[in-house]
Amino acid sequence: MSFDWSPVFLSLKLAAVTTVVLLIVGTPIAWKLARMRHWIKQPLVSLVALPLVLPPTVLGFYLLLVLAPNGPVGQVVKSLGLGTIPFTFTGLVIASVFYSLPFAVQPLQNAFEGLGDRPLEVASTLRASPLDRFFTVVVPLARPGFLTAAVLAFAHTIGEFGVVLMIGGNIPGRTKVLSVAIYDHVETLEYGQAHLLSAGMLVFAFTVLLTLYAVNGRATFTEKP
């Protein structure tokens, strides 16, 4: 039996798309949270962190209800003629974005908070507008945060299982990602295949983390006192 690589490619594609979406969506959320002084900040931070502690099945269950053809979001999508979301790649991306949100938002928020107000004040006295300040000062100074956010979001999405199973099912070539494939192989006692994928995941995860820590260790800017 020839080895089926499609779950690997699907996982990589899902993780890549999710990471891009998360950086676009997560950055403004993290920025708002980092600059917020209002009491509502703590409830919002907790809300973003929920996927860290909830069983993935809980998240998957509610997403399924909301996105289902007769759910609130599903109905809107259907009336727009966009088909249904569950059990499609789009559904997987939406679920992954929610599931990996804290992994992108938290490193970014920490990086933004660590900057303090001073670099932004300096930039504003040097005539930089708010958007200009963000791209010329915040982004370069928070680069380690962006890197951490991207890598963690990517790696975490590769590793997800419960949410994927709930929202995407197990459709070969469409929603059958790597972790689900490993589960399948084990269920059908194809230990060789399971080993290959699992060991690959292990090496991948370790390499990613090692690279991340090594790069961030070097990239930190320090100003001597």
Added chain:
Amino acid sequence: MTGTIDARFRTGFQGGFSLDIDVSLPATGVTALFGHSGSGKTTTLRCIAGLAKADGVLKVDSEIWQDDKQFRPVHRRPLAYVFQEASLFPHLSVRQNLDYGARRIPEGDRRLDFAQAVDWLGLSTLLDRRPSNLSGGERQRVAIARALLTSPQLLLMDEPLSALDHKAKREILPYLEYLRDTLSIPILYVTHSPDEVARLADHLVVLEGGRVMANGPLTETLARLDLPARRDEDAGVALEARVVERDARWQLMRVAFPGGSLWIRDHGQAIGKTVRMRVLARDVSLALERQEETSILNILPATVTGCAPTDHPAVVLTQIRLGEPLPGSNTGIPANQNDLPGPDIDSELDGTTPLISRLTARSSDALALSPGKPVWAHIKSAAVLD
């Protein structure tokens, strides 16, 4: 820029501190905002910059930057700000830091070119370095050049020397003095150091507890007796004077200021140059009669203009004024022995100069010093600030 900077701010901040000021500052020269920590000097500066928000009105050279209808954001105010810590962008080289502000102003508004700023602040060998590889003094020089390169109409400096060690301070002060004498833009300079005030300021605002205690020209304000800082051990008056004569044999030079002149140690400045001096209250003593036989070189006629107690009951401060018309004395004639100045040189120095004198209460009583009384001021020493 001519005209004035009118600032009226009123606000309560967290922690019980409140600011309530209404000042009109000259839009020229260096204005020092002086006070102890918690006096509101930095808050005032931040409100002027727009970095902090307080209710009020701010007009700079009759242009409204803030009133109850509008608040111009910081990046649209033509100002530059030098922070206490240099706050260079760590991800940019020195050159890129300098360019950051310069690139953001319209070409037509550039009044200072890159090479000029680099030259003024001695940065030519540092351009390709990273901020993390600079000393504290070098970093602050880069920050000052970076601020100037935005060709500001107003330069705000928030204790630019206080985060530096003694050596770095001495390294930067001459640059600041040079800029004061070279730039035509007004500088608002926040400091808690009397020494920096004496060396740099033309105009002085004294703040305490978020209120303005005094606001006026440097020498006049330093000579006021009603300010708490006047009671310090090294209270004194700073003044600008012009070198008018030198005595090569004894290595002395004579410096003239409105209402008088002094012989001091020759510091090598050319005739006609301006020097800054400080005359401490403890170096000024008073006599009712002119002493002929004395080691004191500088004896000037003056009039008592005020007396005030100090924290110690034995010590009083007396304010005197040089150049006041003295009833029955040789008005307007320099008091120094054997010196008649060239009339052309001193003609611009009409006016009066106040000094303060620190005396024991007993002496003050024995001489019956009271406002209006003519006296002879014996000035033991006057330090040139350089």
